[in-house]
Amino acid sequence: MTQFDLPLAELEAFCPEREEPVDFDRFWTETLAEARAAAWPARFTPVDAADSGVIGVEVDDVVFAGFAGHEVRAWLLRPRGASGPLPCVVQYIGYNSGRGLAHQHTLLPSAGFAVMVMDTRGQTSGALPGATADPVGGAPHVAGRVTEGLDDPARSYYRRVFCDAVLAIDAVRSHPAIDATRVSVWGGSQGGGIALAATALSEGLRFAAIDFPFLSAMRRAVAITDAAPYSEIVTYLQTRRGQEEEVFRTLSYFDGVNFAARANVTALFSVGLRDAVCPPSTVYAAYNHYAGEKSIRVYPWNGHEGGGPVHQLEVLRALAVHG
Numbered sequence: 001m002t003q004f005d006l007p008l009a010e011l012e013a014f015c016p017e018r019e020e021p022v023d024f025d026r027f028w029t030e031t032l033a034e035a036r037a038a039a040w041p042a043r044f045t046p047v048d049a050a051d052s053g054v055i056g057v058e059v060d061d062v063v064f065a066g067f068a069g070h071e072v073r074a075w076l077l078r079p080r081g082a083s084g085p086l087p088c089v090v091q092y093i094g095y096n097s098g099r100g101l102a103h104q105h106t107l108l109p110s111a112g113f114a115v116m117v118m119d120t121r122g123q124t125s126g127a128l129p130g131a132t133a134d135p136v137g138g139a140p141h142v143a144g145r146v147t148e149g150l151d152d153p154a155r156s157y158y159r160r161v162f163c164d165a166v167l168a169i170d171a172v173r174s175h176p177a178i179d180a181t182r183v184s185v186w187g188g189s190q191g192g193g194i195a196l197a198a199t200a201l202s203e204g205l206r207f208a209a210i211d212f213p214f215l216s217a218m219r220r221a222v223a224i225t226d227a228a229p230y231s232e233i234v235t236y237l238q239t240r241r242g243q244e245e246e247v248f249r250t251l252s253y254f255d256g257v258n259f260a261a262r263a264n265v266t267a268l269f270s271v272g273l274r275d276a277v278c279p280p281s282t283v284y285a286a287y288n289h290y291a292g293e294k295s296i297r298v299y300p301w302n303g304h305e306g307g308g309p310v311h312q313l314e315v316l317r318a319l320a321v322h323g
Helices: 007-012 024-037 157-173 190-201 217-225 231-240 243-254 256-260 280-289 310-321
Strands: 043-047 056-063 071-079 086-092 116-117 180-190 207-213 267-272 294-299
Touching: 024 071, 024 157, 043 180, 056 157, 071 157, 086 157, 116 280, 157 180, 157 190, 180 190, 180 310, 190 207, 190 256, 217 231, 217 243, 217 280, 231 243, 231 294, 256 280, 267 280, 267 310, 280 294, 294 310
Parallel strands: 086 116, 086 180, 180 207, 207 267, 267 294
Antiparallel strands: 043 056, 056 071, 071 116
8 A cells, every 4th residue: 555645745734624522521521430339340260371372361250240240351461479569551453353262462461460351242253253243233243343332322323332432441340469559551442542532531540552553533534535444434425315413423422533522541543554444544633632741652654554663662562661
């Protein structure tokens, strides 16, 4: 993919006006209050090394209360034998994928951190299978999530997912091996969009790693890329002629630009300048509106893979300072 978006100098200054519903804060305050009222204690079940396949890492199979008290699965991995409460990173997964298998998430424990890997309700793939059904939308399946419930913000799929993300933070803070004051978040693409929302909606996080976040500046995204998953919105609009403004109003409740303006956690962003899935200008729209201390790593020759393992090392270094 060639560079197709704005030149870097223009990206660095790109800060479009936010399309924000007047009841944005009330919507999310009420959503989280209702979810927490329906919550129940998280369950952490140790997984034997013979089953997890990893020896130097302690693994728990986690079930916690997400939106409306729905059961959401996760993995909790910790360095085996570590003393004292540990810093923890809550990790969110990209589109059409679930939590996968425990051994796929050993990077952070190898660096001395615990990691809570949240399953994304109703999503799955061959590489990262999911284990959490969406009681509203059904068993884990592929594609089509972006437009689910766009007739009403209260019914939107991402209302449930973003709520799950915040309650995952609540859940891991309840574990005795975790230092509740040293919890961070990390995600890329859809996971980056979820991490951005969780950063704005949670209290007391230490750090946020937000890689090429999906679901940011969505009106611009569908105007400049026909790549999936944004193409799902285009297809949806083809069946809703004349209803564009209603659709984009619903999407504005879940737009990362609006969450960015409410986030005050130290954050590291990343962007690939050849990324057609999460166009660079949409990443910069979120980054430039981000209210907290921030920095961004730019990968001029990369697409949706971003900085890959090179950027993972950047995040590990940042966590060593801030996490």
